[in-house]
Amino acid sequence: MTTISTNPKTSPKLNYDVLIEQTDSNFVVTALNLPNCQATGSTKEEALKNLSQLLTQRLANTEIVSLEIEPPKKEHPWMKLAGKYKDDPQFDEMMEYIEQERLN
Numbered sequence: 001m002t003t004i005s006t007n008p009k010t011s012p013k014l015n016y017d018v019l020i021e022q023t024d025s026n027f028v029v030t031a032l033n034l035p036n037c038q039a040t041g042s043t044k045e046e047a048l049k050n051l052s053q054l055l056t057q058r059l060a061n062t063e064i065v066s067l068e069i070e071p072p073k074k075e076h077p078w079m080k081l082a083g084k085y086k087d088d089p090q091f092d093e094m095m096e097y098i099e100q101e102r103l104n
Helices: 044-059 077-081 091-103
Strands: 018-022 027-031 038-041
Touching: 018 044, 027 044, 038 044
Parallel strands: none
Antiparallel strands: 018 027, 027 038
16 A cells, blocks of 8 residues: 655545556546546656645645534334224224234
8 A cells, every 4th residue: 555645744644545547658546535536647656646736735725524414304104004093993803813813
C-alpha cells in the first residue's frame, strides 16, 4: 500500500481508497467515493502525487462533517390489521380452535 502525506499539519488525516488503472500510456488513479476525483501520471507514483495535490486543493476550502439523521418512522404494514377482529364474536372461538390444532 502506498501512502502519501499531503499536509502533515492537518489533523486528523484522511485516508482514501484509490483505484489504480494502468493504460497503454499512463496510470489513471481515482479516489473512490469522491465524484470527479481522478488524476493521471506517467508512473503510478506520479499519478498518486497528482491525485494527492488535487485532493488537497479540493479540500482546502471545505469541511467534512458527520450528519446524523433520524430515519422516518414507518408504521409496520401489519399494524393496519391490529385489532381488526377485536369485536368479532367468533374471535375467541377461532383462537381456541387454532390452539387445539397446534396441540394435535
